[in-house]
Amino acid sequence: MLLCPAMAHAETTATEADLRQIGRSGGGLRRMADRFGDRALLGLTALASLAAVALIALVIDRVVAGSMPSISKFGLGFLWHTTWNPSLSSGVRDSNVFGAGVLVYGTLVTSAIALLIAVPLGIAIGVYLSMLSSGRLAAVIGPLVELLASVPSVIIGLWGIVVLAPFLHSTIEPALHSALGWTAIFGEPGTTGLGIFNAGVVLSIMVLPIIAAITRDLFLNVPRELKEGALALGATRWEMIRTVVLHSTRSGIIAATILGLARALGEAIAVTQTIGAGTAIKASLFANGDTLGSRIAEQFIGAVSKLQVSSLFYCALILLVMELMANIGAQLIAGRYARLQGAVR
Amino acid sequence: MALSPVGAEAPSRTTSVPFAIDARQSMSPEPAEAVFDLRDVSIYYGDALAVRGVTMTIPKNVITAIIGPSGCGKSTIVRTLNRMNDSVPGFRVSGLVGYHGQSLYAGGVDPVEVRRRIGMVFQRPNPFPKSIYDNIAWAPRILGLKHDLDERVEKALRDAALWDEVKDRLRSSALRLSGGQQQRLCIARAIAIEPEVLLLDEPASALDPVATMSIEDLMQDLKRTYTIVIVTHNMQQAARVAERTAFFSLDVSEGHRAGILVEYADTATLFTRPADPRTRDYVTGRFG
Numbered sequence: 001m002l003l004c005p006a007m008a009h010a011e012t013t014a015t016e017a018d019l020r021q022i023g024r025s026g027g028g029l030r031r032m033a034d035r036f037g038d039r040a041l042l043g044l045t046a047l048a049s050l051a052a053v054a055l056i057a058l059v060i061d062r063v064v065a066g067s068m069p070s071i072s073k074f075g076l077g078f079l080w081h082t083t084w085n086p087s088l089s090s091g092v093r094d095s096n097v098f099g100a101g102v103l104v105y106g107t108l109v110t111s112a113i114a115l116l117i118a119v120p121l122g123i124a125i126g127v128y129l130s131m132l133s134s135g136r137l138a139a140v141i142g143p144l145v146e147l148l149a150s151v152p153s154v155i156i157g158l159w160g161i162v163v164l165a166p167f168l169h170s171t172i173e174p175a176l177h178s179a180l181g182w183t184a185i186f187g188e189p190g191t192t193g194l195g196i197f198n199a200g201v202v203l204s205i206m207v208l209p210i211i212a213a214i215t216r217d218l219f220l221n222v223p224r225e226l227k228e229g230a231l232a233l234g235a236t237r238w239e240m241i242r243t244v245v246l247h248s249t250r251s252g253i254i255a256a257t258i259l260g261l262a263r264a265l266g267e268a269i270a271v272t273q274t275i276g277a278g279t280a281i282k283a284s285l286f287a288n289g290d291t292l293g294s295r296i297a298e299q300f301i302g303a304v305s306k307l308q309v310s311s312l313f314y315c316a317l318i319l320l321v322m323e324l325m326a327n328i329g330a331q332l333i334a335g336r337y338a339r340l341q342g343a344v345r
Numbered sequence: 346m347a348l349s350p351v352g353a354e355a356p357s358r359t360t361s362v363p364f365a366i367d368a369r370q371s372m373s374p375e376p377a378e379a380v381f382d383l384r385d386v387s388i389y390y391g392d393a394l395a396v397r398g399v400t401m402t403i404p405k406n407v408i409t410a411i412i413g414p415s416g417c418g419k420s421t422i423v424r425t426l427n428r429m430n431d432s433v434p435g436f437r438v439s440g441l442v443g444y445h446g447q448s449l450y451a452g453g454v455d456p457v458e459v460r461r462r463i464g465m466v467f468q469r470p471n472p473f474p475k476s477i478y479d480n481i482a483w484a485p486r487i488l489g490l491k492h493d494l495d496e497r498v499e500k501a502l503r504d505a506a507l508w509d510e511v512k513d514r515l516r517s518s519a520l521r522l523s524g525g526q527q528q529r530l531c532i533a534r535a536i537a538i539e540p541e542v543l544l545l546d547e548p549a550s551a552l553d554p555v556a557t558m559s560i561e562d563l564m565q566d567l568k569r570t571y572t573i574v575i576v577t578h579n580m581q582q583a584a585r586v587a588e589r590t591a592f593f594s595l596d597v598s599e600g601h602r603a604g605i606l607v608e609y610a611d612t613a614t615l616f617t618r619p620a621d622p623r624t625r626d627y628v629t630g631r632f633g
Contacts, residue, residue, distance in 0.1 A: 135434060225471035232429060233484035234461025234538060248474050
């Protein structure tokens with residue numbers, strides 16, 4: 001019965017009969033339909049979740065299987081050997097020999113440049129939007145920053161070629177070279193403005209909205225009592241932000257940085273457009289280079305040997321492992337952060 | 346809003362209130378020296394009038410309680426006394442909020458300096474997620490009072506009657522303390538930088554009766570050194586701790602609801618012989 005007896009007795013006889021009628025016929029049907037619907041809902045949602053898990057397993061399986069020939073041929077040395085020679089003619093030295101050293105280096109350095117630029121800028125945007133700007137201004141700027149994340153990477157890559165490259169080449173690279181040229185990483189400006197540095201800057205544009213959006217939410221979630229507690233003790237806003245807000249959200253900031261890193265590591269197209277497809281590790285950031293993702297995008301279609309295809313799969317495997325480690329790291333740190341937050345509340 | 350200083354001798358533009366600490370150390374002969382002097386203070390949030398036309402003086406080294414029903418502007422008025430409302434969008438104050446003859450809202454008054462001299466403890470205990478020691482040492486450190494920091498921390502904890510309970514675990518997290526201990530820690534944190542005034546905004550409303558009693562006992566000790574203003578929704582608490590009590594209420598006139606000061610008197614007088622019928626209704630429990 002749908003109705004409790006006390007309630008039913010309180011009704012007039014006619015209403016009671018009506019309600020019983022509903023309870024017996026319509027309600028009964030509805031309950032059956034509901035039960036079926038509930039089971040179907042459970043089944044479908046579980047299936048969808050399982051499909052995602054199965055997809056990851058299939059992708060990993062395919063990538064591992066594909067890279068097997070290269071793994072058995074080059075072993076772990078693939079990670080640091082810098083020869084990448086798809087040529088099959090027997091006269092060429094090291095023909096059909098592959099190593100991802102240049103690509104691993106390029107991936108790590110472009111991602112590092114991206115984070116060095118995007119993390120401080122993103123935190124600054126987060127601080128401004130969450131604590132310093134007036135509500136109306138934040139309501140305009142916040143969505144615009146997030147909109148940056150929805151610009152397709154190929155368009156940012158184009159912008160990197162058309163706008164950023166000439167600007168870096170004519171202005172930024174000479175300035176950095178004349179001021180910090182003695183450090184060797186800021187060598188002679190390249191001829192085009194394309195290269196590792198350009199790719200890093202382009203990646204920073206893609207990482208920036210991630211860092212800005214996450215840190216803004218982190219800072220907004222710092223309990224108001226803590227912020228006011230600091231101000232009430234005669235702290236300036238900067239002292240409050242530095243010692244209370246940034247301090248209590250530091251693990252969240254690290255997690256956001258790792259999520260940004262994951263984005264930078266995996267980006268292929270925009271890097272292909274701006275990095276200049278170099279084949280050697282050079283000290284100068286202004287030199288050409290290449291990354292794991294970019295090399296796969298460049299060469300997979302036109303690969304000339306099975307070993308080259310397998311080596312590209314091996315690159316994909318390395319990238320996959322890097323991404324998984326970054327994601328797991330972010331989740332571990334975020335979990336720790338959540339526990340800390342729980343303790344504050 | 347540009348306001349002129351109260352006294353002719355007060356400097357018109359200054360960021361410091363030079364006599365604040367000295368005045369506390371040399372006890373003045375007349376007991377009724379005013380710390381705050383509010384004249385016709387109205388407080389707005391945007392276009393909405395929150396508190397209307399408050400005129401009252403708050404004397405030195407006594408406990409002044411502010412009571413009244415929810416929404417009557419108790420917290421608003423006390424947060425105006427240390428410019429804590431500055432960050433609230435649309436906050437505006439008219440009239441004169443005088444502090445030792447200096448208008449707190451005059452141009453050139455630094456709110457950071459105001460808050461350093463007028464400490465505040467909030468409704469919910471809000472220790473920083475740091476150790477007990479670092480909570481107390483936090484404000485002295487940012488203010489550059491690093492000399493004899495250990496002594497300063499110990500003195501603050503002793504004055505807040507918390508030392509004996511925490512002296513063996515100064516390095517453990519302040520979040521592990523009980524609610525009452527956390528609130529006393531917040532009081533210790535506030536007095537570690539030797540303010541002149543302590544504003545307590547419903548400091549015991551989140552605490553159990555035993556913890557509440559320890560906070561009330563502590564206030565009796567602290568009033569020898571500090572001028573205390575306590576906001577409370579608990580009339581018995583005001584009657585127990587405060588020498589002076591101000592009763593605020595919501596006034597609905599001209600279609601607007603705004604908090605007003607109904608009556609301000611010695612606590613005993615306010616509770617036993619209230620002059621205003623609204624006060625009488627409230628303190629006898631007929632309303633609110």
